[in-house]
Amino acid sequence: FLISLNKGTTILNVGEQDNNLRFVLKGDVKSYRIVNTKSNSTKESINWIVDEGNVACSVVSLFSRKVSTEYLETIEDTELLNISFNDLNDLIESHPSICRLINKWCIDYLLMFDKRVELYRHTKPEQRLQLFINSKPQLLNRLSKKEIAGYLDITPGTLSGAYHKI
Numbered sequence: 001f002l003i004s005l006n007k008g009t010t011i012l013n014v015g016e017q018d019n020n021l022r023f024v025l026k027g028d029v030k031s032y033r034i035v036n037t038k039s040n041s042t043k044e045s046i047n048w049i050v051d052e053g054n055v056a057c058s059v060v061s062l063f064s065r066k067v068s069t070e071y072l073e074t075i076e077d078t079e080l081l082n083i084s085f086n087d088l089n090d091l092i093e094s095h096p097s098i099c100r101l102i103n104k105w106c107i108d109y110l111l112m113f114d115k116r117v118e119l120y121r122h123t124k125p126e127q128r129l130q131l132f133i134n135s136k137p138q139l140l141n142r143l144s145k146k147e148i149a150g151y152l153d154i155t156p157g158t159l160s161g162a163y164h165k166i
Helices: 059-064 085-094 097-122 125-135 145-152 156-165
Strands: 002-005 010-012 020-026 029-036 042-050 071-074 078-084
Touching: 020 085, 029 145, 042 145, 078 085, 085 097, 125 145, 125 156, 145 156
Parallel strands: none
Antiparallel strands: 002 078, 010 071, 020 078, 029 042, 029 071
């Protein structure tokens, strides 16, 4: 079913089980966790950002049938096409070719995840920012500086410095 959500709408909370695979038709969805910082405060750490034409869900929650450890939230007004986990399985049973699409999506997700791990492990903030600009230029004007910093796993101040270095 098709749903339209306003900017800032929480789709999934920590502790809830994700029961839907969502195709993003318009807008953006972020996955994030609230983490503790060294200064005993908390910050939003963005796991990923999904834009038009991609799939949004809590992967571990949806496919392992466990509760989510992340939030899903719209970044701007968003239109989603939802398919329930049960309907997805029924679709796979009745149309095995759907398995190829799911398999491709899983491979793409794993490749993206591996790229993000390498990005954080081996790059300086300005390199992370440049890679973000090169790989997701469409998001630059759609995300706040705080969201970009959260996605790059740096502070907003470090992000400002990175902008000046590139």
